[in-house]
Amino acid sequence: MVSHPEYAVAAELDVPIETRDGVELATDIYRPADPETGEPIAEPKPVLLDRTPYNKRGRMERHGEWFAKRGYVVAIQDCRGRFESEGDYYIFVNEPEDGYDTVEWLADQPYCDGQVGTIGTSYGAWVQTALATQDPPHLEAMFVNQGAANGREATFRHNGTFELRWLCWALTLGGGFAKRALEDEDVQQRLANVDVRDVLTNGPVQRGQSPLRHIPDYEEWTFDIMTKGAASDELWEEPGLNFEAYYDEMADVPTVYAGAWYDSYTKATCDNFEGLADRKDSDHYLLMGPWTHGWNSYPLPSWNKSYSGELEFGEQALRDYQETRLRFFDHYLKGKDTWSDQPTVQYFRMGTGDGSQTRDGRLFHGGEWAESEEWPLPDTEFETYYVHEDGRLSTAEPTVSDSATSYEFDPRDPVPTIGGNCSSYITYEPREESILEYPLSERKLQDITGRGGFDQRTRPDTFGAEPPYGPLEERNDVLVYRSEPLEEPLEIAGPIRVRVYGSTDAPDTDFTAKLIDEYPPSEEFPNGFAVNLCDSICRGRYRGYRDEPDFLEPGEVYEFYMEPYPTANVFGEGHRIRLDISSSNYPRYDVNHNTGGPLYDDREYEVATNTVHHDADYATHVELPVQPR
Structure with a gap:
């Protein structure tokens, strides 16, 4: 008892x-x-x-x-x-x-x-x-x-990219209650008046010009984690971070x-x-x-x-x-x-x-x-699903040669984040009252990205989305691969692995992967329902969890390895297993400007033509931890 x-x-x-x-x-x-x-x-x-x-x-x-x-x-x-x-x-x-x-x-x-x-x-x-x-x-x-x-691998940074939640945190729960902010009403009022959505929209912010300039020690560590990507930086060997x-x-x-x-x-x-x-x-x-x-x-x-x-x-x-x-x-x-x-x-x-x-x-x-008694589960059989040029996701390996699909990735128009493994993508509710009238500790926090499972379609409250709203799969920079409707339920539980064989005309770019449980249309959901299960991203210069940056040669095919977060899910009868591939998921991750410039605070932008290969030599695929029936 x-x-x-x-x-x-x-x-x-x-x-x-x-x-x-x-x-x-x-x-x-x-x-x-x-x-x-x-x-x-x-x-x-x-x-x-x-x-x-x-x-x-x-x-x-x-x-x-x-x-x-x-x-x-x-x-x-x-x-x-x-x-x-x-x-x-x-x-x-x-x-x-x-x-x-x-x-x-x-x-x-x-x-x-x-x-x-x-x-x-x-x-x-x-x-x-x-x-x-x-x-x-x-x-x-x-x-x-x-x-x-491991803060560098999948927390502060994620496979080379930066998880923007930490900038959001620094501007709200972090900086808003810094010592200087608590001791100086003017500093706290300045931070209270910051709408994080505006900072993200107008970003990347610059050192000495961000709202955190009023608390310089917070601006220092925020820019450190945003701009230091190499494992050789001693920050990533600190026992408090790794x-x-x-x-x-x-x-x-x-x-x-x-x-x-x-x-x-x-x-x-x-x-x-x-x-x-x-x-x-x-x-x-x-x-x-x-x-x-x-x-x-x-x-x-x-x-x-x-x-x-x-x-x-x-x-x-x-x-x-x-x-x-x-x-x-x-x-x-x-x-x-x-x-x-x-x-x-x-x-x-x-x-x-x-x-x-x-x-x-x-x-x-x-x-x-x-x-x-174990994790991963002892009877797990990793089953590989390959993408094909006609949009299929299948256990059959590609047999064609020289097959690929290209799209333009414009960093000024990134794919919006709709839920998922998100936290701290927040801002304080805009208020006209002063800190004395309405203290920061009493103000409500507003979510920017949503968190959890969502139908993967934009709506008016989707950050970064513009009308006409609709499914992400309709974007030209999102490649969608789906299985045939399942004849019987399929259970997965454990780690997910994705290998995108990609090329680009840029010195650096990103590839993303998102695993989706696609419900068929029903009377209550006539358009079906695309449930996001997990996702990941890979920054080209740090592909393969590289310790040091290694930029891309235009036109060369590379393996972009990703580990969408583990999950446990049953794909029901009639559902489809779906894999979406793109190059951005914003603001969950910072956007690659495709220039090969500095991490995060690059002010230049280039549109990249990115290519996903799906042939016998370069078979892009996802490995699923399938459980016995």
Whole structure:
């Protein structure tokens, strides 16, 4: 039986925890207390640490109270340079040592029984894995929800491109609550008046001219991650940004890597589990739901929602986030038998719904939970689907010679992003009130791209789209390859691999790939429904995950290797498997200007003629992780 709420809560706020370089990190400590006296109990308890850049008060303090009532000491800390903590902020660089120092400080307190566990989502997941690279002696368990693995490969940057969500984050949740912005009303007002959509539309922004110029340290790290693409740059070897490089040194403690099929960290979550489960002796778990990034705020009991974008999965998709974490920590920190029946891998198999329309207009994609002892799943058979000149996607290999399709890629007219593995593509709602009248912390955030599964057609609220609105497949720069309607359901679960054999007349360009579950027309959806499952991109100069740039020779055929994020989906009878290939997906990724110029802040543009080859020698294809029927 899990711990029940038997205690009152005593809180000590803004406790200074000094790090090795003398910086003090403000930490709120929540302790179990006697229900009658309100005094903290004397018995030492396990400590749960949550480190955040988003302010340790408000929603975060409710987490502290929730676990403290159930017999845990909870420490919630503002990261260095954020809110009440001292120091200068450079995204993620100081988190490994700061986290280590905090774990060991907490373990030395009389209220701690010597065990420290860590919790947190998104940034709060980054900082957990960051401190684990330092192997703190008293770290005993981690519940890592939606965090990174390798910042250069697929988080900050993605196969050579830049994920523009970090510019959006820097302009909103990052810069808006920087120390200088919090201390200077004029600076915060300037940032509050920025519409990120305008910055994206008028970009690329330049150093010293961006809205971040008012907080120069934030502008510095933002431009660093936007413009530094080579692995030789020491930034990408920092233990706070590249955990994969430190797997061998990482703490060996029971860990849950939790994520979601439409999360911005889907690949990283699976990569961490794959990279560490076999390396470490401790129990490691993978838990993947059908959700998008984040989870519903306390006190809502469900783990995210039963829908993602325009897809509905049903109530079976809901999970109790707090109770799941409690069962894990009760088992590993308190010795209760609350986690022994948890499978090593638990994932949500999407796509078993009937495709009907729900009352709120979503498509009922449905799904169910499944489990395994391994990931990738042990019985996976990777099946290759090849693209053909007539638009077919088939397991039959091309036999023709010299077959290819070309299109013009205009970087000034990129393919719009419609949902997917997106997070932080946000802007604050435009307001006429001043910061004093309507503080930034109270302003609503507006989504720019959508997140989750969407019918792949533009509409009036699609960023970057212009009328007439319609399916992306009707664009001249999107190549569409689809299978015949399936005679029986096909289940996939695991990593996806795409190899586009492409050529261009430019010194550098991008190729993109998007896997789609294409529903046939129905009475409720007369135009069918093209469900985006996952996507990826490859920048030519960094093709094959190159460490250093290697520009393209016009006309030469290259392999553009991509890894759309893992997924688990059943393509229903009558559905088609579809692969869309293009050269942009904006603003999910920054747009290649085709000039071979500097990353991100190139001011020149060239239209490129890009060619996808689909013949016997250069067989463009997607490899799908097919599961036994």
